[in-house]
Amino acid sequence: MIKVAVTGALGRMGSNIIKTICEQEDMEVVAAIEVPNHPKKGEDVGELIGIGKIGVPLSTFDELDKVLKETKPDVLVDFTIAHACVETVKIATKNKVKLVIGTTGFTEEQKKEIEDAIKENNVSAVISQNFAIGVNIFFKTLEFLAKKLGHYDIEIVEMHHRFKKDAPSGTALRVAEIIKENREIKSEYVFGRYGMVGERKKEEIGIHALRGGDVVGDHTVIFAGDGERVELIHKASSRQAFVNGVILAIRFIVDKKVGIYNTFDVLGLNEIKF
Ligand SMILES: NC(=O)C1=CN([C@@H]2O[C@H](COP(=O)(O)OP(=O)(O)OC[C@H]3O[C@@H](n4cnc5c(N)ncnc54)[C@H](OP(=O)(O)O)[C@@H]3O)[C@@H](O)[C@H]2O)C=CC1
Numbered sequence: 001m002i003k004v005a006v007t008g009a010l011g012r013m014g015s016n017i018i019k020t021i022c023e024q025e026d027m028e029v030v031a032a033i034e035v036p037n038h039p040k041k042g043e044d045v046g047e048l049i050g051i052g053k054i055g056v057p058l059s060t061f062d063e064l065d066k067v068l069k070e071t072k073p074d075v076l077v078d079f080t081i082a083h084a085c086v087e088t089v090k091i092a093t094k095n096k097v098k099l100v101i102g103t104t105g106f107t108e109e110q111k112k113e114i115e116d117a118i119k120e121n122n123v124s125a126v127i128s129q130n131f132a133i134g135v136n137i138f139f140k141t142l143e144f145l146a147k148k149l150g151h152y153d154i155e156i157v158e159m160h161h162r163f164k165k166d167a168p169s170g171t172a173l174r175v176a177e178i179i180k181e182n183r184e185i186k187s188e189y190v191f192g193r194y195g196m197v198g199e200r201k202k203e204e205i206g207i208h209a210l211r212g213g214d215v216v217g218d219h220t221v222i223f224a225g226d227g228e229r230v231e232l233i234h235k236a237s238s239r240q241a242f243v244n245g246v247i248l249a250i251r252f253i254v255d256k257k258v259g260i261y262n263t264f265d266v267l268g269l270n271e272i273k274f
């Protein structure tokens with residue numbers, strides 16, 4: 001049995017991850033963690049998320065170290081918020097717990113803190129801005145499109161629900177990186193446009209974040225040339241798309257002693273070259 005701890009346990013992603021782990025034969029939730037002073041602390045997490053008793057009381061972040069020592073999870077899954085994730089990683093890595101990290105919105109400094117903690121403590125982790133299988137195929141397709149159409153005008157548009165805290169999405173930023181890595185001309189990111197912006201430069205990659213309603217996650221990449229354009233679109237209609245990838249990542253990382261992996265490693269997509 002793979003023993004899993006989940007931070008952000010009552011969140012949109014955390015609660016769905018817990019539900020899906022409980023449906024697997026080879027894994028179990030041993031700890032579920034929420035913010036300090038959570039009013040439901042100590043209550044059964046299964047009951048709190050509507051799947052009935054699972055025998056796991058809700059813990060809070062201030063007792064994370066103690067909870068990890070007591071429950072000894074193999075893997076901790078974090079879908080919370082950037083600053084909280086950094087602190088969780090520091091504590092989890094000291095306890096030699098492997099990680100699956102889906103949180104987005106990190107600064108460059110926070111990304112480094114996470115990578116340093118993983119390396120210094122010799123643990124392993126899967127870190128990905130998007131665990132949906134379709135999005136990872138979308139990323140792979142982008143490598144090809146950026147190689148062939150990198151000289152076209154490229155714009156990225158994402159839309160998410162009104163509650164999302166970071167902008168642009170982690171996925172949109174990864175999309176921009178993939179294009180930058182694969183096109184021949186240099187790239188310059190432009191976040192939205194306003195006023196007398198002047199003629200568009202070839203190297204621009206426009207990045208635009210829309211927010212509203214209950215949109216789970218839409219990403220469009222537009223390659224606009226003279227007389228034609230190609231649009232690559234991914235739309236998530238359920239968070240289960242991300243959760244399914246998280247389950248694969250838990251199974252993948254549990255056997256890996258050290259190293260930082262991504263969802264291309266989990267899905268075996270690194271071998272595909274254009
Ligand atoms: N990589 C991927 O495939 C995906 C990534 N995401 C990312 O996952 C993150 C979470 O998204 P979502 O589930 O929608 O957000 P939610 O706000 O619904 O959930 C986050 C949860 O984490 C809790 N939390 C905050 N700080 C801590 C802490 N220190 N310890 C434990 N729990 C904490 C929050 O509590 P409170 O509300 O009280 O602050 C909340 O319950 C975001 O960064 C999002 O971008 C989302 C979907 C897919």
Ligand SMILES: O=C(O)C1=N[C@H](C(=O)O)C[C@H](O)C1
Pocket residue numbers: 104129130160164165168169170171172216217218
């Ligand atoms: O916050 C979300 O909801 C999502 N966040 C991720 C991101 O920032 O890319 C992935 C997904 O699009 C949903």
